[in-house]
Amino acid sequence: MGNRLPPQPGEWIARDAPLHFTFEGLACQGFAGDTVSSALLANGVRVLGRSFKYHRPRGVLSAANHDANVLLQTASDLNIRGDVSPVMAGESYRAVNTLGGVKHDKARVIEALSALLPVGFYYKAFHKPRRMFPMWERVIRKLSGLGRIAPGFPETRSPWRRLHCDCLVIGAGPSGLAASLRLSAAGVQVVLADENAGVGGSAAWTDGASAWLAAAQATAHNSPKMTVLTGTFAAGLYSDLEVPLVSREGLTIVTPRRLLVTTGVIEQPAVFRNNDVPGVMLASAAQRLVARYGVAPFTRGVMLAGNPEACEASAWLLERGLALDALLVLPGFKPTPEILAKLEARDVRIVRDVTALEALSQNGVLTGVRCEAGGCELRFACDGLLMSAGWAPATQLLHQGGARFAHEAVIDQRIPTELPVGLYAAGRVNGVYTLEARRQDGEAAADEILASLGYSSARTPRPPRAGEAHSHPRPFFAHPRGRNFVDFDEDIQLHDLEVACREGFDNIELLKRFTTNGMGPSQGKHSNLNAARWLADYHGVGMDAVGSTTARPFYHPVPMGVLAGRRIRPQAHGALEPQHRAAGAVWMEAGAWLRPRRYADSGPTGLAEYRAVREGVGVIDVSTLGKLEIFGRDAVRLLELAFTGRFASLKAGRSRYVLLCDHRGTVVDDGLAACLGEHHFYLTAGSGHVTATCRQLTQIAALYGLQVEVVDRTRQMTAINVAGPRARMLLQPHTPQGIDDAAFPFTQVRDTTLFGLPARMMRVGFVGETGFEVHVRYTDGPHLWQALLEAGAPLGLRPFGVETQRLLRLEKAHLIVGHDTDGVMHPFETPLAGLVALDKPQFLGKAALDLLQHQVNRRLVGFETSEAGSEALEECHLIIREGEICGRITSVARSPVLGKTIGLAVLECVADQPLPEAIELRNGRGQLVRANLREGAFYDPANSRQQEGTA
């Protein structure tokens, strides 16, 4: 291959393992250990992608995925990060974001239209004329996005792993390695993670580090106390120091006792005309390519020098046989005479105080550099222009962990000044720069960690921070023709920052959002610092005054399949599910449960089920109901404090409807409280809210020091509702005690047996007929259900589903909390106001309800109509009064027994003023349908059928 160097010490490629692949149809060869980017450069491929907005040709910039220049797609994956992804044998890679390939991208014409596409143009364009928007929408959809999802992508499930350790070290450069070795030698269990495929970081191209690095690597990999995870990045830092590590194998969630961040620094580009041309790259990128992959990134190069690392990198590259023709020194940077002499001895021309800079290109790749210095114009022919202008500390994880920072003027870098307990930092992210200092800083951090874990050890002192700046404060070269890129991901130029500030978006947060600087796949790793520097210059203030934007997870893009893991979806299964399935249930989701919406043999309308309940007997599985056993000396007091109603007078064997509000007075749950004894209650609650209700009751008990236990039995019991005029006829022969009205009146409850099974029976009425709710142990449920079906067959018994249940309860105008009520509705807006005992001294929500009783601005009302158009009424259709919206429907259905449409609706009203007699509802066809308001139940308003029963 043309651009391979001789084998480099410690290189990461295996030259005895060649592999073949293609890039946009071009046959290429790489080695095992190559990344896609390194293999392509080795094959002389210079243009590896196209930019997001202007579709400019792009090459390797960082070789570390600190930019999104090299994003690739294959037949089975997309948005492959070329700088860090290993090249795979036999794979066919294509660049994303092109129309017709990276060489002949048809979308490159967009750059010619760039004058019409200034930053933020999309806030102001495409909406006039309105009729053209559908066309623009199609165009934008076609052009936008990165990568194409193919239906043939293989479905993979990558299991999550969990690791617990004493210390997680993120970043295996010199400071991270030194710290890990110190910690593991002391007996601490260490997980060391690095996003690169190997450990060592920049030590691989630091003079004097090779021997130490080789020894450190060997120790790290052989230590029983150390788990080394390479090719693994920390996606973020969450509470309790939890860190998700992402690798090709999947997600590992690490919960360490201590966390050490040694993530180093990210090299920053200089900003000048055509700084994005393939061939222009960061100096550290060149070093990575040489040291790790043995790739010569150029044949003739020029170094742009803004910091000491520029000179060191130049000398390092020269020693490895690369040709550097010139060192262009930025104004204000003064290289030492010694290094300049060393470079001049190697025929490197030194150009001081460069005041203008421009990359020259032909056919989209770098051909030379034009600069000005001392009033003269200079040109250098080259195919490599390396930028070494400065660093941004990789502080994202520290920010997420709650660290505080200050701008350190000498090194011109934000450094952590306060770290939360358990979180530590060392190395260049901490402002320490020389190799020895970084190792010492890592060991010092390790000693601090050891002390905090209770290990006694000598305390290595923290080295002083760097005594000089390692970043140039102003690596900008304006140009009247622009194309000087600040953010390579989003094609943001210096001029765009100016436009944003002129339009008033002149603080760092607004600048980011208006221009999208830092919002691309690399999330500002190479652009945030330059934008902040530019903004500081614009306002004439220091960097501390400008501040920074917030670094949020994820640090690098994470494949959604990795996050999905095994796609676990916890479900709850009722004991009767097999029975429902056998009966042809049509399912619906109810939270974590599945419930039968209806049964297949009921027909499409479910009328057969409805008639069974109204005319005969029906059974419904209500096992999803919340079920709480409340027992203890203070059981009554707990209920009095939690619920709006009164319970002291509730006698054993009786039940009462309960209402639960939160501290704001909002209705959050309802149910039934059954008294089973002086200190014993059984509470049913809404399926979706029982966990929160149980938690609330437990909190109240703890707050008031009550002697009471609240036991959640929701998932341990089966509950069945038997309802209909023949319900008593069905059950009486199979239970020892009488269940007629005299023996078992409405609201009574008893523990008894049914079909020989221990059962708790309650006389209830939700659907408006004689009803019995039977609660049994979970494992008894199938026996009970089967027994009911067999005994009920001669009576025409049918199981009925949720659809029928909702229709039946609507005919009784019974509301469903969370369906007919919303997140702010209080009891005085509903027919439940009578359940609120405001004369109680204390209960949850009382303070708010004392006020809200006088703030009734809307009401939950019942309505009925037979008007034309009523068949097209649905939930959430609006109530219209004098052309204005004044409410909405919450429940609506056609009542078979009443022969009309009925429903519940929330209606705006004026407090203390009577409600209108009728309202107008707008149906789905836009028609206004008149409906009469109605108070109370639509069906059996006297409640004679459910309370007196029809034996």
Add this chain to the structure above:
Amino acid sequence: MRQSPLLPCFPETAFAQGEVDGVTLAVHRRDGRSAATWMSDHSHGQRSLWVGEGAEVLLAQDGLERLDLLQRVVHPRGGWIVRLGSTRFLRVGASFARAPSVLLPGFLELPLDSADLSLGGEHAVQLLSEFCASPISGCTSTDWYPVTLAGHEVALWRDELIFHVVCAPADALSLFATLAEGLRDLGGELIGLHDIPERSQSGVKA
């Protein structure tokens, strides 16, 4: 005769069923296959919640006073007991007579249906760790260890080399499906209760 909530997970074509301590569950794998990591149904026996101040009186009669929270303690009448709250206890045993609640004020016994999945072998900890944010190694042989496992509220307990996952019956099928998938990926197998390897048998019986 009660059925284990996990019985549908061990099809009769592959597992011989039997009654153990009043519960029907899978007792033998028909093909006799085993693996280095295994999972089995351990839902036999009897479980009750004892609730109320009277529960402490009852326990004191058997010399079980001042039980520590979430610590499993052997019960002199067989099985074990664990304190779940200030006046809440879980009683587990092969079988035990229902407590004389009518004679004891402030005492309530609630028979409990639950599922108990046992896991053992080479990768048992790894299997559980994948689905649990709490450190599995933190569960000792005397702990009752409430955790969230694969999104379900469960309790772990440990019988020397065997881990047990106890959950409400409504959670059993979903939890089983998730753990079974993980078990498969690790090359593990489902086995019957009586197939549990001899070397893991210490303290198997409740």
